[in-house]
Amino acid sequence: MKKLYFYLPFFVLYFGYSQGDEKQLNSIDEELSFYLLDTELGLSNNYVNNIVQDSLGFIWIGTPEGLNRYDGTKFTVYKKGDLRENQNLSNNFIRQLSLINKGKLVIATDEGLNIYDPRKETFEILNEQNGLIGNNISCFEFGAQSEFIVGIYDRGIQIIDNNNKSTIYSYSPDNISSLSSNKITCMARQADSLLWVGTKENGLNKINFKTKKVTRILLNKNSDVSSLQVDALYIGKEGNLWVGSNEGVHVLTHKGNILRLKKSLIEGNGLSDNNVLCFEEDNLGKLWIGTRNGGLNIINKSEFLGQESNFSVKWLLPTDDGSSIFNRTVSALRRDRDGNMWIGTSTGLNFVNPNGEPVRLLKKNIHAYIA
Template sequence: MRKAYLAILKIFILAYAFSLANSSVFAQDNTLFFKRYNRMNGLSQNSVYAIAQDNLDFIWLATGKGLNRFDGYSFTNYYHDFDDKESISTSRVVDIAVDKWNRIWLATDGGLNYFDYEKEVFYAYNKTDNDSTSISGDRVKCILVDKTGYLWVGTRTGLNVSILPLDSLKNLPTDKLKFKRINQDLLSNKLITNLFEDDNGDIWVGTVNGLNKIEKDNFTVEQYFFDKKDRGFSLDNQITSIIQDRDRKLWIGTLGGLYTINTDDYTIDSFKNHPFFKTNIRANSIYSILIDHIGRLWIGTNGGGLLEYHAETNSFTVNRNNDGNIHSLTNNAAFTLFEDRSNNLFVSMFGLGFCVTNIKAHKFSLYLHENYNQNKLTDNDVRSILADNQNNLWLGMQDNGLYKLNLNNKEHVHFKLEQLKQNETLPTVKCICSEDSNHLWLGTLTKGLFLFNKKSKAIKEYKYEEGKLEKSISYV
């Protein structure tokens, strides 16, 4: 199901690349192709605060009015029901975490919740008077399951960590979940905005006024301020996002700018003097930061669009809303960023749902555009796509057979598949699936299923049989 969704998204992106290929100018900005989702598609509300993926590959989206489970096609909505004690404790959900047992942990305005898959019920953990092992407040802002299985819960009134790792609590809620409250006097502020664990196992705690590093062994806390002249509620000290790159450098987003922390000597650098941020003032307000599967940095801003950072040139590409392009971002406020296991990049748009693009297909689409003229690729519709392990891209075309694009040497080969012609028309290849390193399954629009030998170019037909094999094959 998820693979089919990925294939559809890639097809849209490649079709977009072919349309770009006919233009003489290919701007560096707005190079991504997005598919938009909102309430019209079944999302419970358009304000998406957090996105996560579970162990079954469902996408979970936290909104201001309900929790959503997305399978790539449709949404399942979960709301608070006053008459159902097993429903979520409140419909306003602001953060999501998934543990190794596939329990969905939720930060809500009505306490900490988790969703039990087997029973299809929600359980809530709330602040209890005179119980110091309960969480410090019911307005939960962020949650983190660390590498050793401990659950961290940030609230408007302090930070909490589970006394036992979740691995030892396999039978929740029968097993009591208890918390240790971190001394508020040690933190720069008690209103916690985000949590992150670095490669040393230290916990970084963002607040509305400063950043904190907690060493888990002894719970010592070190504070960091980015506007050292004003340790009040400066925009530069309001932490929105924390991430670590492959060089172990921490990237910190604040409402006043982008910063880095060198984890060797903990020196701080600012991007305020970078030419891009000097000329794009609204991009200085950072909402979210993501490091993708190849180590590339993405930055969501409040009004400046979605930024892609190119470390080799110390430059940025910007993706913004374009009113005339329904495949651009819906606005310029990229609130939350998330990459799933199929390399789909999810971008929640402030108050306007979310957008999705596939990062790998984006690379392919740029290749297609850059090589369109020299390779004389047709502008027929792309109906299917497959990337094999030899770095070839296989494209099934509308009424035009099959293309192979070699991404190493930029050569392409057109297989017309003339033996599959019908009424002088080349076949439409609706789907492609790899059997092994040398064979491809080809599903066609009207001719059924075929096995294609990549070395010999031989094709074996699997004939149509009523009730067994259809003439039109959409998935293999």
């Protein structure tokens, strides 16, 4: 029996598996064990907006009250005003995180983009003073040529190329070929030429970089595009676009079809809640779906996309015993490089191993030991 120890604050977790038994538990009906990290253990705020992992294995967490780095034993918190000049966040409300070259961390805040250099421990600020059309950054992406694509709430999309030349896409009331709204919520780049843009109240848009054309996408046949709030966009491994909205999940397949998954009153028949906030795939072919009021949902992607008769949705509603997530709002999801899932909620950060390995609480002791 090979033993692997994994350490979290206040927890010593044991993952046990036999080298002779390589069976993986692929059913979404397998029992999972969840663990909670919150402000009592050093997180700056219990509402988690975004999660990433860097090349060294650190987990970075964005909250409404600062940036957190988790090293497996403790949190290091970065806030506005904590350090000297050039070593401060411009704002503590963090909406999105992403890693770029040489381990730098890009941070979207309510007062501009921040670029954190961990080697120098400095923050570079990009805001209205040095070229942005607004400071309230809701999301960002990178173009095929490393352009910054910035979603600025109430202003639209700004693309900044390597020569600092800007291209603006925004809403125009007299032009149906403009963005449907300037209230940008999320973006996803697909291949080299397409950018999908979600808005607060006016649905989904597609920007074709080659033709410079903006198309407003109607996801519901019998619904006005303006009624749709898009909160999450995710490009799956097969090239399908998953859209999380206030009307459930819409999937624009690479074949041009639109599939829909909405709330059901019967567990397994549909989502537990129509307000979808985030997506993430695990290593077992399952898609994890975070909702605003219905906890976590897990589906088998191939069964859903194939419209198979045995398709069902696994509901994970909140509990406080570790058998499910700890809160009904799941605002962020991230798979780490070992296949573990990190789940942002409104009451802290949850951790789970989706492989179904026997994760057990061995000891409540802040002093971890190595065996």
